[in-house]
Amino acid sequence: MAFVNAPTAVGTIVFRDASGSVAKLQIHIPFGTLAVAALAAMDALRTALLALSDCTVISTSVTYSEVDNAPPAANAGSRVEEKGTFVWRLANGLTTSFQIPAIKDSVLTTSGAVDRTNALIIALDTAVTGAGAIFAGRDGSDITALFAAYQKFRASTPNMLPKDR
Amino acid sequence: MLSTAPTWSMTLRDASGSSAIIRGTLLPGTTASAGLAAVATLAGAIQDLSDAIIERRSVSFSQVAETIDAAGPTPANVTGVILFQTSEEFARFIMRIPGFKPDKTETTGCFAGERINLLDDDVVNLIDFLVAEPWVEPWGLSLTAAEAGYVREES
Numbered sequence: 001m002a003f004v005n006a007p008t009a010v011g012t013i014v015f016r017d018a019s020g021s022v023a024k025l026q027i028h029i030p031f032g033t034l035a036v037a038a039l040a041a042m043d044a045l046r047t048a049l050l051a052l053s054d055c056t057v058i059s060t061s062v063t064y065s066e067v068d069n070a071p072p073a074a075n076a077g078s079r080v081e082e083k084g085t086f087v088w089r090l091a092n093g094l095t096t097s098f099q100i101p102a103i104k105d106s107v108l109t110t111s112g113a114v115d116r117t118n119a120l121i122i123a124l125d126t127a128v129t130g131a132g133a134i135f136a137g138r139d140g141s142d143i144t145a146l147f148a149a150y151q152k153f154r155a156s157t158p159n160m161l162p163k164d165r
Numbered sequence: 166m167l168s169t170a171p172t173w174s175m176t177l178r179d180a181s182g183s184s185a186i187i188r189g190t191l192l193p194g195t196t197a198s199a200g201l202a203a204v205a206t207l208a209g210a211i212q213d214l215s216d217a218i219i220e221r222r223s224v225s226f227s228q229v230a231e232t233i234d235a236a237g238p239t240p241a242n243v244t245g246v247i248l249f250q251t252s253e254e255f256a257r258f259i260m261r262i263p264g265f266k267p268d269k270t271e272t273t274g275c276f277a278g279e280r281i282n283l284l285d286d287d288v289v290n291l292i293d294f295l296v297a298e299p300w301v302e303p304w305g306l307s308l309t310a311a312e313a314g315y316v317r318e319e320s
Contacts, residue, residue, distance in 0.1 A: 003205065003222070007305045009197075015263040016233070017241035023263035023319075028301045035171075035197040035226045041299055043166055043228070048294050051287035052245060054237025055264035058230050060166065064197045065223035066205075074178060078216030080185035101177050101185035102217035124210040134192045134203050140170040142192060160183040 003066040005031045010063045011042050015055035023055070031064065038062040078102040081156050084114060087148040088128065088137075095147055096137035103151060114149035121149070166228035171195050173204045173224050177217035184220075187211070191224070200224035239264045245281055247314040249295065251306040258302035260295070265316050281314030288314070 008028040015023045027045065029038050042060040050057060084103030088096050107118045114121055125146050128135050135143045171191040178184045191200050204222050212219050245265030249258040269288055271280045282288060292311045294300075300308055 008301055008303055015241055016236060017264050018236040018238060019240065021241045023241035023244075025261060025263065027260065027295075028303050028305075029299050030301055030305060033299050038299070039168070039226055039228055045294065045300075046166075048287075048291045049262060052266055052269055052291060053262055053264040054239035054266055055241055056230070056234045056236045058233060059227055061225050061227035063223050063225040064201060065221060066201060067221045068219065071178070071218050071220050074180040074218045075216035076180050078179040079181060080177065080179045080183045080217055084214060096190070098187050098189050099185075100187060100211055100215050102179045102215045104214055104216055107214055120210070120213045124207075124214060127207045127210040134195050134199065135173075135207070136170055136190045136192045138170065138190050140190070140193045160181070162181060 002069055004069050006065040006067060007031065009033060009038060010065070011038065011045070012061045012063070013042065013046060013049065013057055014059045015053060016058050017055045022058075025049070029062065035062060035064075074102070079160075081154050081160060083152045083154060084108075085148075085150055085152045086114070086124070086146065088135075088143045089145045089147045090137040090139075090141040091144050092137075092139070092141040094137060094139070094141065096143065099152070108151050112151040114151070116146070116149065167231050168193070169227045169229060171200055171224055171226050173200060173207075174222070175204070175208060175211065175219050176221040177215060177219050179217040185217070195224075197224055197226070236264070237266070239266060242319040243267075243316060244319050245269070245314065245316050247281065247292070248312045249302070249308045250310045250312050251302050252309055253306050256302065256304075256306055257312070258306075258308055261319075267316075270316055276315070279315050281316065283311055283314055 011027045080101035083099040241263040245262040
């Protein structure tokens, strides 16, 4: 199991027409291209494309991905619908959150709260809020502390139902 | 265009084959390499907490238009398709341009209105721009020349 770079970074330009319908264009950039340079190139491409399209551009983005080239099997019985919800306090006083799918029961208390004394939870907290961490809320405000953490379930989509039912 | 804070994401897959995505945000000014390194560290902590397996992780950098200009009359599903040759003899790259302007197509011949006029100034400008650095096809091959172009209506 090893994470390897995708062959390229993916540039995406989102177009919108007069009716409000949205379409995307994808182009590729060498993976080693710095994000600043890539975004500048995407901006120049946007200008060239707008000369050929009646749509307007609402956003551009560049995504750098790493994939596991030999992923192991997931633990038996794991289901992504069982979430561990982690709510974080931001420096500006607001909160942000993310959910970990298939949260392990061993890090939960009997009430369904996340056991914050568990060493693995402490490690997650350190990774997100510790010295040098660069995680933030959507507005760019730094994440400063874990505010709440608990188990939560989401409804299964048709594709999540067992294939052999 | 206005830069937004970089974002990260991870894709996990459980024993049933179902997948889910975790998303978050990074501090503004984070570079791609620093972002990927931080996400790799976070992935280690998250993998210890999940029975699902992390298969993919990524960092994205976005810009949004501060004001949305009015669009012209061509619908987004009218697509200009341009086929590019690459640095490898038999590999091609296809670019799809939504809302392709009808006045950029050929006006004579049996494919008038369908075939893209590859000699149009704006089309030439785009082609020249794409065959220069840094643009590549999905496996990293450089784009070398435009081979064909036509307009189609996507469903």
